[in-house]
Amino acid sequence: MAGRLRRLGGVAFRQQKWKSSVSTQAKMPPCNFVPEKYESYPYERIQKIREQNIAPSLRTYYKKPLLLHQGHMQWLFDHEGRRYLDLFAGIVTVSVGHCHPKVTMATQKQLARLWHTTNIYMYPAIHEYAEKLTSLFPDPLKVVYFTNSGSEANDLAMFMARLHTRNFDIICLRQCYLMFFVVHGEAAIVEILQCKLFENAAVLKGVNGAVQYPRNFLKEAYQLIRERGGLCISDEVQTGFGRTGSHFWGFQTHGVVPDIVTLAKGIGNGFPMAAVVTTKEIASSLAQNLHFNTFGGNPLACVVGAAVLDAIEEDGLQKNSEDVGTYMLLELAKLRDPFEIVGDVRGKGLMIGVEMVTDKDSRRPLPAEEINQIWEDCKDMGVLIGRGGLYSQTFRIKPPMCITKRDVDFAVEVLHTALQRHVARATAK
Incomplete structure (x- = not known):
């Protein structure tokens, strides 16, 4: 327990230096695509149909599930026109980009x-x-x-x-x-x-x-x-x-x-x-x-x-997977030292996992409620990522292969901010 408290204390000290940036919003890269106006059922009706007419085994992500309307390459748009960087590609399915x-x-x-x-x-x-x-x-x-x-x-x-x-x-x-x-x-x-x-x-x-x-x-x-x-x-x-x-x-x-x-x-x-x-x-x-x-x-x-x-x-997407994937892996790896809860960053090409742990010594999975909040924060800042691993403790990052290094910079900044917010919550308890 004492070791755990000391580590939290060290993180809290670093948090003081980052305090001014915790509340900042990462700047999303520009996109010249304009989605069509959403004209289907209201969100509440969609949600009701989901509850009544679709099998409950088909689960949704996030506390308030996204109602997605349109896609363009590495981007997704919800019913309100909000744009998201898709780092999960429809569960690693959109290879060359949405609506290529x-x-x-x-x-x-x-x-x-x-x-x-x-x-x-x-x-x-x-x-x-x-x-x-x-x-x-x-x-x-x-x-x-x-x-x-x-x-x-x-x-x-x-x-x-x-x-x-x-x-x-x-x-x-x-x-x-x-x-x-x-x-x-x-x-x-x-x-x-x-x-x-x-x-x-x-x-x-x-x-x-x-x-x-x-x-x-x-x-x-x-x-x-x-x-x-x-x-x-x-x-x-x-x-x-x-x-x-x-x-x-x-x-x-x-x-x-x-x-x-x-x-x-x-x-x-x-x-x-x-x-x-x-x-x-x-x-x-x-x-x-x-x-x-x-x-x-x-x-x-x-x-x-x-x-x-x-x-x-x-489009040279295999080469892009190698170049952008390696860049993303190295940028995400920089999160390991400042954050005790980032246990591992691993992968190859555009198949990357970021494992969340309570501490690097025990490598115990971070509790689900804490992972969920980091995950929700990323979504709220415009980045969609997946989950995997035996205890769902690993963030799965497998975007459309058309993703750019500029997109990576945005995604890493968003995850960095989400991790900072987690540290702030942990030290405030």
Whole structure:
């Protein structure tokens, strides 16, 4: 307790030097986009419909949920016309920017031509997109199956793996979306893979507060799995499409080639689409069974996906993810020393986590009510960020890949001010 009080005292001393800036408002970068006038239901009616007609499991963020009306690149606008810097990108889904002009134009053009026909027929869009997408993968990952969501893609990937290996078990990491059998680190995965019970299992990697794998972890895990006849599945739902900066796919940063890759979120910049990419051999196992998807790879989805790939290349968004992401990581890292509650700043490219703790020695998660207030303060100052981690103690910063360094300066200043306000509240108690 004494150590805790001394640390708080040290923070309070620093707070005196910052006192004059705590109440200042960070200046939001300019934006020449003017949103349309909001003309739908009043906020109160929207809220009532939410309470009465939408399933309560669909939770909202913030004490007073935002009523968003329009988006433009890295910006969102609420029903009152207030602008927000979106650092969560619709849960890491808006890859090239809200309503990106190129994607919007391609979508509108296809809407006037053909919305939907099932993939039992041939149409240009699915073939053009399949060729374009698979060209970005190393051999032998050259066969794609289109789906509608990441969850569906992962289900299909597991189905494929089980058909091909004739085994049922899946090994994954804690806090991923699949929880059949969970291990908690490299030592555990080695131990489990040495058990005959889990021979021929598959590994699916997930994301938990922007935690990176230890060096050589995937190489060794892949080797252990394949020695036992298993398949390796890489979930690129969040890490794919250049977001990590250095590579187009997350698995490439580890020098491995998986057997199956799942894609979603950024693949369609918010359009509901996903895909599973695998080898011809594994895909053939699925062909022996009846598995059909009515909407997967429909003309509109494929045109959107192709336009997203074009935008990533033409706008240089993978390079932007590396440059701006590194800049943001370094700027956020500067918050660790002055603030005891900033336990870690980590990430790669535009996938960053800021972990909030009670103190750096214990690394205990900061209480939820304190994290919530910091989170609310950021929103009130015009910055939207996500939450993650086992105890929801990590701020997830994964913006549209078109974000600029000027936006980063604004976001870091906002978070800095929110942290100062937290310190002021803590020392005032």
